[in-house]
Amino acid sequence: MATDPTPPQRITPRQRLILFVLLGAGFMLSADFSILNVALPDVGAGVGLGLTGLPWIASAYALPAAGFTLLFGRLADLFGRRRLFLTGIVLLTAASLLGGFASNSGTLLTARALQGFATAMATPAALSLLTSTFTEGALRARVLGLNGALLSAGFTVGAMLGGTLVGLLSWRAAFFINVPVAVTILLLTPSLISESRVPDRVRTDLPGAVTVTGGLLAVIYAIIEKNVVAAVVGVVLLAAFWLIELRSPGPLAPVRILRRPTVKWGNFAGLTIFTMETAVIFQLTLYLQNVLGFSPLVSGLIFGVPGLAAVAAGVVSGRVIGRFGNRKVLVAAISVQGLSTIPLVFLGDSRVWLAVMIPVLFVSFFGHVSAIVGYTVTATSGLPNDEQGLATGLALMTQNVAITVGIPALSAIAATRSAELAGMHLALSVDAAATLAGAVLVWFGLRPREQHESAPGDGPAAEAGATVSAGAAQA
Structure with missing residues (x-):
């Protein structure tokens, strides 16, 4: 096993500032997805959007965010990652202002769609800037661990913040809060982060x-x-x-990259992780508000307390991956996410069940974020720098598609029962079974291959635990 000098394992002061900018952007974009979810009735009432139109506040955002991520991830490789990142942040600023001043449903939905486009531009560019700034190995795993923690924390804080802002100020504040953060990122990025792209541009x-x-x-x-x-x-x-x-x-997406076990099974793992957990959170949001009668503010706070476990998981999981390898950590984390859903199947209509729900969510969020880190490391491992935008675009596309389809898929299952609580029980049962089945498939899909066919550069990655095996990056 090759020995690596210690300097690559240290984060320089300049890299810390780059982390501050890129992770801060990821946190903001993650929070932007969920910030309106717990307060949809207030937002709809503010612009005259009826009950049947409320899901489109989320869908108008999620459709472009999922549909265009792969394209923009590749364009970031070809035309400049920093350029596309800054373009996305500028668009997010304009869209947030448009949404905050919206006076009708058409303007509001347009703003949410533009926010989705901004996310599709900025997130793969930011993640590929991270992976190209930090060399593959234990250090990158740690950085991606922090990224996973902040993405999950952003989703959780967005739910808390949405309820708080709507309760204390107005739903419009949920849009305006993006503006000062985005402006700060725009001011810091040009002096901190240099342009990054494929040396020889190819035809789009x-x-x-x-x-x-x-x-x-x-x-x-x-x-x-x-x-x-x-x-x-x-x-x-x-x-x-x-x-x-x-x-x-x-x-746009060379088929050979889709044949890599790390890319293929890493993205399958991501699809399982995000589809199932997003649906759980949605079902529990309905449970808290419709069954237990809590307000959006209290519901957000209930999710926020276990959200602390998500932050801890992101900090810890990168180091654990470096020690045990991402295959073991990824499958173990998905299993924890699935097993922790099982107790939620038995929740009843009394508030005393919070004594079960909150501790279970601690475990669930810890497993979920550990799985996010494992899948991100897996899906971006063993690839040359000029394909990092494509790999991160694929990973983020998987994430956005999963977040978008998970809620309607399990909601349709829940709707097959006339009673809301019984429907939730059925949906969560299916969720747990699908998550555990996904863990089994990922375990076998990422089994080690023959080393003699491995691609160059696999050794250091495997040594740091960032790839599954020496052959995981083969074409």
């Missing part, structure tokens, strides 16, 4: 970009609206994308 794969973006949008829309025609169109477009990538001289 326009047919691939159109088919994958259209296919993802159609499939996600089909799941949200239960539209069969959209589902068929989406599948056809995604199949066309696959064929285009096989023949394109400059593919």
Whole structure:
């Protein structure tokens, strides 16, 4: 096993500032997704949006965030990661101002869609700037651990902050709070972070970009609206994308990268992790407000207390991955997430059940964030620098798609029961079973391969625990 000098394991003062900017941006973008979720009725009432239109406040954001992440991740590689990151933050600032001043539902939904586009631009660029700033190995695993902690904390704090701002001020404050943070990022980034891109720009794969973006949008829309025609169109477009990538001289997503076990099974793990946990949080939000009768503010605070475990998990899990390897940590964390859902199946209609729910959420959030870190490290391991934007784009696309489809999928399962509590029990049972099944598949999918076929550079990554095996990065 090769020995590595100690300096790469230390974070320099300049890198700390870069972390502050990029992790702060990730935290803000993560919070932006959830900040309105616990206060949808207030927001809808403020712009005249009826009950049936409320889900579109989230969906208008999630559709472009999921559909365009892969495209913008690749464009970041080709045209400059810092440039696309700054463009996304500028767009987020403008969209937040538009949403804060919205006087009707059309303007509000437009603002949320623009926020989704901004997220699709900024998040893969920020993550690829992180992975290209810190070399693959234990140090990158630690950094991605912090990133995972702050992403999860952003989601949790967004729920808390949304309820607090709406309760104390107005729903408009949930939009305006982004502006000073975004302006700070825009001021600091140019002097701290240098431009990063592929040295030799290749021609943009326009047919691939159109088919994958259209296919993802159609499939996600089909799941949200239960539209069969959209589902068929989406599948056809995604199949066309696959064929285009096989023949394109400059593919948007080279098929060879999709054949890597780390990329393939890392993203499958991400799909399982985010689909299932997002649905759990949504079901429990309905449980707290509709069954136990808590306000949005109190509901946000109830999620916020266990959210401390999420921060701890992000700090710890990167180090644990460096010691035990991401395969073991990833599968163990997914298993914890699935097993911790089982006690929630038995929640009743009395507030005394909070004594069960809150401790279980501590365990669940710890497992969830540990799994996020494991999947992010796995999905971006063993790849050259010029493919980091693509790898991070794939990982974030998986995350955004999962967040978007998890809620409607399990809500449809819950709707098969007439009583709300019984529907929640059924949905959570399916959630637990699917999560544990996903853990088993990931364990076998990431089993070690033959070392003689491994790609160059696998040794240090495996040595630091950032890849599953020496052969995990093979083409």
